[in-house]
Amino acid sequence: MKAQSAALKLKLFEQVAQRIGEAVASGALPPGARLPSVRQMSDQEGVSVSTVLMAYMQLEAEGIIEARPQSGHYVRHAPRDICPEPQMSKPPQSAAPVSVGAAVAKIYEAARDPQIVPLGAAVASPELLPTRRLGRILAALARNEPEAGVSYDMPPGFLSLRQQIARRSFGWGCALSADELVTTCGASEAVQLSLRAVAKPGDTVAVESPAYYGTLQAIEALGLKALEIATHPRHGMELSALDAALKRHKVAAVLVVTNFSNPMGACMPEERKRELVSLLARRSIPLIEDDVYGDLHFGSARPKVAKAFDKQGTVLLCGSVSKTIAPGFRVGWIAPGRFRERVELLKFSSSMATPTFSQMAIAEFLRSGGFDRHLRMLRRHLLIQVGKMAAAVKQHFPEGTRATRPEGGSVLWVELPERVSALELQRRALQARIIIAPGPLFSASQRFENFIRLNCAQLWTPALESAVATVGRLAHQLA
Amino acid sequence: MKAQSAALKLKLFEQVAQRIGEAVASGALPPGARLPSVRQMSDQEGVSVSTVLMAYMQLEAEGIIEARPQSGHYVRHAPRDICPEPQMSKPPQSAAPVSVGAAVAKIYEAARDPQIVPLGAAVASPELLPTRRLGRILAALARNEPEAGVSYDMPPGFLSLRQQIARRSFGWGCALSADELVTTCGASEAVQLSLRAVAKPGDTVAVESPAYYGTLQAIEALGLKALEIATHPRHGMELSALDAALKRHKVAAVLVVTNFSNPMGACMPEERKRELVSLLARRSIPLIEDDVYGDLHFGSARPKVAKAFDKQGTVLLCGSVSKTIAPGFRVGWIAPGRFRERVELLKFSSSMATPTFSQMAIAEFLRSGGFDRHLRMLRRHLLIQVGKMAAAVKQHFPEGTRATRPEGGSVLWVELPERVSALELQRRALQARIIIAPGPLFSASQRFENFIRLNCAQLWTPALESAVATVGRLAHQLA
Numbered sequence: 001m002k003a004q005s006a007a008l009k010l011k012l013f014e015q016v017a018q019r020i021g022e023a024v025a026s027g028a029l030p031p032g033a034r035l036p037s038v039r040q041m042s043d044q045e046g047v048s049v050s051t052v053l054m055a056y057m058q059l060e061a062e063g064i065i066e067a068r069p070q071s072g073h074y075v076r077h078a079p080r081d082i083c084p085e086p087q088m089s090k091p092p093q094s095a096a097p098v099s100v101g102a103a104v105a106k107i108y109e110a111a112r113d114p115q116i117v118p119l120g121a122a123v124a125s126p127e128l129l130p131t132r133r134l135g136r137i138l139a140a141l142a143r144n145e146p147e148a149g150v151s152y153d154m155p156p157g158f159l160s161l162r163q164q165i166a167r168r169s170f171g172w173g174c175a176l177s178a179d180e181l182v183t184t185c186g187a188s189e190a191v192q193l194s195l196r197a198v199a200k201p202g203d204t205v206a207v208e209s210p211a212y213y214g215t216l217q218a219i220e221a222l223g224l225k226a227l228e229i230a231t232h233p234r235h236g237m238e239l240s241a242l243d244a245a246l247k248r249h250k251v252a253a254v255l256v257v258t259n260f261s262n263p264m265g266a267c268m269p270e271e272r273k274r275e276l277v278s279l280l281a282r283r284s285i286p287l288i289e290d291d292v293y294g295d296l297h298f299g300s301a302r303p304k305v306a307k308a309f310d311k312q313g314t315v316l317l318c319g320s321v322s323k324t325i326a327p328g329f330r331v332g333w334i335a336p337g338r339f340r341e342r343v344e345l346l347k348f349s350s351s352m353a354t355p356t357f358s359q360m361a362i363a364e365f366l367r368s369g370g371f372d373r374h375l376r377m378l379r380r381h382l383l384i385q386v387g388k389m390a391a392a393v394k395q396h397f398p399e400g401t402r403a404t405r406p407e408g409g410s411v412l413w414v415e416l417p418e419r420v421s422a423l424e425l426q427r428r429a430l431q432a433r434i435i436i437a438p439g440p441l442f443s444a445s446q447r448f449e450n451f452i453r454l455n456c457a458q459l460w461t462p463a464l465e466s467a468v469a470t471v472g473r474l475a476h477q478l479a
Numbered sequence: 480m481k482a483q484s485a486a487l488k489l490k491l492f493e494q495v496a497q498r499i500g501e502a503v504a505s506g507a508l509p510p511g512a513r514l515p516s517v518r519q520m521s522d523q524e525g526v527s528v529s530t531v532l533m534a535y536m537q538l539e540a541e542g543i544i545e546a547r548p549q550s551g552h553y554v555r556h557a558p559r560d561i562c563p564e565p566q567m568s569k570p571p572q573s574a575a576p577v578s579v580g581a582a583v584a585k586i587y588e589a590a591r592d593p594q595i596v597p598l599g600a601a602v603a604s605p606e607l608l609p610t611r612r613l614g615r616i617l618a619a620l621a622r623n624e625p626e627a628g629v630s631y632d633m634p635p636g637f638l639s640l641r642q643q644i645a646r647r648s649f650g651w652g653c654a655l656s657a658d659e660l661v662t663t664c665g666a667s668e669a670v671q672l673s674l675r676a677v678a679k680p681g682d683t684v685a686v687e688s689p690a691y692y693g694t695l696q697a698i699e700a701l702g703l704k705a706l707e708i709a710t711h712p713r714h715g716m717e718l719s720a721l722d723a724a725l726k727r728h729k730v731a732a733v734l735v736v737t738n739f740s741n742p743m744g745a746c747m748p749e750e751r752k753r754e755l756v757s758l759l760a761r762r763s764i765p766l767i768e769d770d771v772y773g774d775l776h777f778g779s780a781r782p783k784v785a786k787a788f789d790k791q792g793t794v795l796l797c798g799s800v801s802k803t804i805a806p807g808f809r810v811g812w813i814a815p816g817r818f819r820e821r822v823e824l825l826k827f828s829s830s831m832a833t834p835t836f837s838q839m840a841i842a843e844f845l846r847s848g849g850f851d852r853h854l855r856m857l858r859r860h861l862l863i864q865v866g867k868m869a870a871a872v873k874q875h876f877p878e879g880t881r882a883t884r885p886e887g888g889s890v891l892w893v894e895l896p897e898r899v900s901a902l903e904l905q906r907r908a909l910q911a912r913i914i915i916a917p918g919p920l921f922s923a924s925q926r927f928e929n930f931i932r933l934n935c936a937q938l939w940t941p942a943l944e945s946a947v948a949t950v951g952r953l954a955h956q957l958a
Contacts, residue, residue, distance in 0.1 A: 104824075104827070105820075105823070105824060105827075108633045108634065108827060109633075111631065111633050112633050121631075123630075123631060126625075126626040126629055126630055129629055131625045131626055131629050132625055134625065134629060135621045135622060135624075135625025135628065135629075136621070136622070138617070138618075138621035138625075138628075138836065139617075139618040139619075139621035139622045140618075142614045142615070142617035142618035142621060143614060143615070143618045145614075146605075146610045146611055146613065146614025147605040147610055148807075149614065149617075149805075149807055149808075150605055150608055150610045150613060150614075150804075150805035150806065150807050150808065151602075151605055151806060151807045152590065152600075152602060152801075152806040152807055153807060154587045154588075154590050154591050155587065184830075185664050185809070185830035185831075185834070186830060186831050186832075188827070188828060188829070188830055188831035189829065189830040189831075192828055192829055192830075196700065200680070200702060201679070201680040201702060214827065214828060214831070217824070217827060217828045218828035220828075221675065221824070221825050221828045221829075223679060223680060322631075322831075325629075326628075326629035327629065327630060327631040327832075328627075328628055328629045328630045328631055328632060328832070328834065328835030328836065329628075329629065329834060329835075329836070330664070330809075330830065330831070330832060330833070330834040341584075344584070345583075345584060345696070345700070346700050348583070348584075348587060348667070348693065348696060349667060349671055349693060349696045349697035349699075349700045350667070350668065350671055350700075350829065350830075351663075351664035351665060351667055351668040351671075351809065351829075351830055352664075352665050352667035352668075352693070352801075352809070353665075353806075353807070353809060354809070355664070355807065355808060355809040355834040355837050356807030356808075357617065357807065357808070357836070357837070358834050358836070358837070
C-alpha cells in the first residue's frame with residue numbers, strides 16, 4: 001500500500017514536471033518567469049505539496065528551473081543554452097580618482113545617431129514606453145493649463161507629483177510622505193545632488209565593482225575618489241568586503257544600485273539591505289541608493305529598497321521614470337532623509353527647478369492609473385529580450401564567454417575570454433555601426449578589460465540579432 | 480538777419496522741446512524710452528540738426544531726458560520724481576567663502592506661495608509671457624511627435640534649438656554656429672557647468688558687487704571663493720578695480736552679467752566689454768558671461784555680449800529663455816568656447832540631458848517667428864513697470880532712499896537710509912505677505928545691509944502698488 005502510494009506519487013510528480021517542461025519549451029512559461037508557489041501549484045494541479053516539491057526538484061536538477069532563496073522557483077534563461085555566470089569581482093583595495101569621462105562620451109554620441117544599433121546606453125525603444133498616452137496627457141495639459149506649465153516650479157517640486165511618488169513608495173517598502181521628496185531632472189541629477197550633499201572634493205565614495213559609468217563620471221566630475229567593493233553578480237555588493245574596506249578607509253558615502261544593478265543586474269536580498277543600512281548607520285555613513293531599475297523586476301514581487309530599513313534618515317534614495325515611462329521628460333526624485341535641506345539648496349544652483357510640464361504630465365500619468373499595467377507589459381518584454389540576448393551571446397560569442405542572469409533591469413554583463421580587449425571590440429563594432437559599452441568604463445581602476453555590457457531594452461528584431469552576431473564574430477577575431 | 484535767424488531758431492527749439500515734453504507728460508514717450516536720434520528728429524520735425532540738439536539740451540537741463548554716452552537720448556524715469564542713484568560699490572579686497580544659501584531659501588519658498596506678493600525672485604507674470612501660443616505649440620508636438628519627445632536628447636542638445644539660438648546670436652554681435660552650443664536646464668545649470676569647467680574647489684571667482692544671489696549660491700555650493708569687484712550702477716564691473724584685484728589675487732574665472740546686471744541693472748558699454756575680454760585673455764582667465772537679461776533692453780538696440788569680442792574661445796556665454804519665454808521649460812544654453820568638451824561631459828553627470836519636449840517647443844517657437852514682436856511687448860511692459868516701481872519707491876520710501884535707473888532687465892536696486900536693516904525689513908514685509916530680496920544676499924561678505932532688490936516683472940496693479948507702499952511704510956518704521 002505504502003509502496004504503491006510512493007509509485008503513484010512518482011508518476012504524479014513526473015507528470016507535473018513534464019507539463020511544466022512543455023510550458024517552458026513552448027514559451028508559455030518564458031525564461032525568467034516565476035513558477036506558481038508550491039502551495040498554488042498543489043491547488044492548481046490537485047496534487048499534494050510534496051508531489052509539487054519533488055517535481056520542482058526534478059526540474060531544477062534538469063537545469064530547466066532554478067530555486068531562488070526566499071523568492072521561489074523560476075524558469076532558467078534558455079536552459080542549458082546560456083553561458084555560465086561571471087564570478088564575484090575582486091577590485092583593488094585602494095581608492096582611486098576616476099577618469100572614465102572621455103570614453104563614455106563615445107557611447108552618448110552614438111546614442112544620438114539613429115543609424116547605429118544601440119547596444120550601448122541602457123535606453124528603451126519608444127515602442128516599449130507609454131509614448132502615445134503620455135503625449136495625449138501632455139497635449140491636454142499644454143492646451144488647458146499653459147500658465148501653470150510656463151511658470152517656475154521651485155524645489156521641492158510639483159506637489160501632485162511628489163504625492164504620486166509617495167503613494168508608490170508603499171510598494172518599495174517605504175511610506176514616504178510628499179514632504180520627504182525633492183523632484184530632480186532625472187536620477188542623474190538626484191545622484192549628483194546626493195553626492196554633493198554628503199561628500200566634498202577629495203572624499204572617498206564606496207561603489208559596486210563594476211559600477212554604472214554615469215555614477216563614476218559624477219564622482220570624477222566632483223573631484224571625489226571611488227573605492228570599488230567586491231560585488232556578487234546576483235546579490236550585489238559584498239557586505240563583508242565593504243565592512244573590511246570601511247575599517248581601512250575613511251569613506252564619506254556608499255553608493256549602491258540595490259535592485260538590478262547596472263551593469264551586473266544583481267539584486268541585493270532584503271536581509272542584506274537591512275544589514276547594509278544598519279552597518280552604515282552604526283558608522284554614520286550616508287547610503288546613496290539608486291533605484292532606477294527597481295520597478296523592472298522579472299519575478300512577481302517588487303523588491304524593497306534599502307531606504308525601507310532607514311531609521312535614522314541617512315539613506316538618500318534616488319529614482320526616476322527614465323527607465324519606465326519617458327527618459328526625455330527628465331523627471332526624477334530624491335528622498336534625502338536628513339539631508340533634505342541641503343539637497344534642496346543644491347538643487348537651486350544645479351538647475352533651479354525641474355521642468356514644470358514634465359512634472360505635471362508624469363503626475364497625471366501616475367494619477368490616472370495604468371502605470372502598473374504598463375509595467376507588467378514592459379517587464380514581460382525585458383524578460384524576453386534579456387533571455388534572447390543571453391541565448392544569442394551563447395550562440396555567437398567565443399567559447400569561454402560568461403554572462404550574468406539578471407532578475408530584472410535591462411542589461412546583460414558579458415565576460416569574454418581574457419584575451420579579448422573590450423575597448424578594441426567597441427572600436428571594431430562601431431565601424432560596423434554597432435555601439436556597445438566596454439567594461440573598463442564600469443571601473444575607476446579601468447578593470448573589466450574583457451567585459452562588455454549589452455543593452456537589452458530595444459525591441460528584439462532580426463536586425464538586432466544580427467548585430468549581436470556581428471559583435472560575437474568580432475569577439476571571435478580577438479579571442 | 481543773423482539775429483532774426485537766431486531768434487527763430489530759439490523759438491523753433493523751444494517748440495520742439497515743448498512737443499517732446501508733452502509726449503513725456505502724456506505717457507506717449509514713457510520713462511526710459513529712447514528719443515529719435517538727432518538726425519531722425521531733424522528730418523521728422525523739418526528743423527535743423529542744431530535746433531534739435533538745442534531742444535535736447537534744454538530738456539536735459541530740465542531733467543526730462545538724459546543723454547547716455549554712445550547710446551542717445553532717453554526719457555528719464557519719472558523725471559524729477561525718482562530717487563538719486565546709489566554710488567559705485569566698494570567691496571572688501573579679499574576673497575571670501577560664500578554662505579548665502581539659507582537666506583535665499585526664504586525667497587524661493589515664498590515664490591511658491593500665490594498668497595505672497597512676489598517682489599522677491601525676478602519672476603515675470605505669466606500674462607507677460609507668450610503662454611497661450613507656447614501651450615498650443617507644445618500641445619501640437621505632444622500629439623504629433625510623442626516618440627521624439629519621450630526619448631533622451633543627449634548633449635549637446637536638440638539640433639533645431641541650437642540652430643535657432645545660433646541664428647539669434649547674430650543679434651548679440653556673435654556669429655555662433657549650432658556646433659558651438661550646448662543646451663542646458665536653464666541658465667542656472669549653464670552657469671554651474673561653466674564654473675565647474677574652469678574652477679576647482681578652493682579657487683577664487685571674481686564677481687560683481689552686488690552679484691546675483693543664485694550665482695553666489697552656486698559658488699558656495701561648489702566650494703569656491705568669491706572676490707567682489709567694485710561695480711558701477713550703470714556701467715557694471717569697474718575694470719580698473721578688476722585689474723588691480725587680478726594683480727593681488729589668483730583668480731580662476733571672472734563671472735559677469737554684462738547686460739542689465741542683477742541686481743543693479745548695469746549695462747557694460749561695448750568698449751568696456753571689449754576691454755574686459757582682452758584684459759582677461761591676456762592673463763588666460765576665462766570669462767563666464769551670464770546674458771539672461773540681454774534681450775530686455777529698454778533702448779532700441781540690443782546690447783552686444785562680451786563673447787562678441789572673444790577671439791581665443793575663453794568666454795563661456797550663458798543664456799536662457801527663462802526671462803523672456805517660459806521659466807518652467809528649463810531651457811538654457813552655453814557657448815563654452817574652448818571648454819566645450821569639458822562642459823558637455825559635465826552636463827551628462829549634472830542632469831544627463833535637457834528635457835526633450837521643452838527644447839522642441841522652444842525651437843518651434845523661435846522658428847515660427849513672433850519672438851521679436853513678443854520681446855517688444857515685454858520690454859514695453861518692463862520699462863513701464865520699472866518706471867512705476869521707481870516712482871512708487873520715491874513716493875513711499877523714507878527720505879534719503881536711492882534707486883538704480885536700469886536701462887533694461889526687470890529689477891530695481893534700492894538703497895535705504897543706513898539705519899534700515901534690509902533683513903529686518905524682509906522679515907516684517909513677509910508678515911505682511913510681501914517678499915523682497917534683502918541686500919546681504921547679493922554679497923559674499925554680507926554687505927548691502929540697507930539695500931533691497933524689487934522685482935518689477937509682475938503686472939502693475941493697485942494691489943502691487945499698495946504692497947510697495949507697505950514696504951515703504953515698514954522702511955519708515957526702521958529708519
